[in-house]
Amino acid sequence: MDGDVLTRPAVLILLGPPGAGKGTQARRLEEKFGLVQLSTGDLLRAAVAAGTEAGQAAKAVMEAGGLVSDEIVINILRDRLAEDDCQQGVILDGFPRTTVQAAALDELLDETGQRINAAISLEVDDAAMVERISGRYTCGSCGEGYHDNFKQPKVQGTCDNCGSTEMKRRADDKAETVASRLEAYHAQTAPLVKYYQTKGVLASIDAMGAIDEITTALGDIVSDAL
Numbered sequence: 001m002d003g004d005v006l007t008r009p010a011v012l013i014l015l016g017p018p019g020a021g022k023g024t025q026a027r028r029l030e031e032k033f034g035l036v037q038l039s040t041g042d043l044l045r046a047a048v049a050a051g052t053e054a055g056q057a058a059k060a061v062m063e064a065g066g067l068v069s070d071e072i073v074i075n076i077l078r079d080r081l082a083e084d085d086c087q088q089g090v091i092l093d094g095f096p097r098t099t100v101q102a103a104a105l106d107e108l109l110d111e112t113g114q115r116i117n118a119a120i121s122l123e124v125d126d127a128a129m130v131e132r133i134s135g136r137y138t139c140g141s142c143g144e145g146y147h148d149n150f151k152q153p154k155v156q157g158t159c160d161n162c163g164s165t166e167m168k169r170r171a172d173d174k175a176e177t178v179a180s181r182l183e184a185y186h187a188q189t190a191p192l193v194k195y196y197q198t199k200g201v202l203a204s205i206d207a208m209g210a211i212d213e214i215t216t217a218l219g220d221i222v223s224d225a226l
């Protein structure tokens with residue numbers, strides 16, 4: 001292998017639906033490999049706050065109620081990749097979302113002499129995800145978490161921790177909402193998965209298991225890809 005290529009900051013892409021534990025896993029990869037997770041929202045906010053040229057462009061668009069263009073996001077990403085903390089590598093989360101963005105990202109990486117080391121797809125079982133998420137509820141008083149099927153309080157409707165009977169469910173966690181969110185995710189991500197598969201950098205892992213097992217599987221993939 002070309003030693004020069006190995007020294008370039010790595011670029012990993014993490015694909016996974018809401019609820020798949022992407023945030024937790026990304027944080028663990030950051031710690032283990034010295035990588036930096038870059039989510040589109042954080043990138044935009046930081047660039048706007050820093051007042052960079054691309055940040056100012058993004059701010060103007062957002063203030064006018066528009067959507068920040070791919071070009072602006074790429075410019076922000078270009079600036080960010082050059083910063084010191086990104087020299088081990090980055091984990092992209094939430095970008096690219098489309099194959100057009102993926103192609104723009106490839107062009108940027110050609111420019112910086114980097115490449116996508118791996119695009120890792122966290123695979124979930126939709127029915128199990130709906131059950132997992134829609135069964136969640138919390139104590140409205142102390143915030144203790146419960147679940148219809150996996151963790152009921154000892155006395156139905158009463159918090160084990162503080163005795164409150166005020167239980168709360170998030171509107172977002174309704175079964176239909178979760179199912180349609182997953183459907184939208186799959187529709188949006190399928191072309192990207194294909195894109196990275198064609199490029200030979202796609203890795204898929206089962207994200208329904210225990211969190212630590214997923215971390216181990218991810219770590220193996222990243223070790224191989226760096």
Ligand SMILES: [Zn+2]
Pocket residue numbers: 139140141142143144159160161162163164
């Ligand atoms: Zn409580």
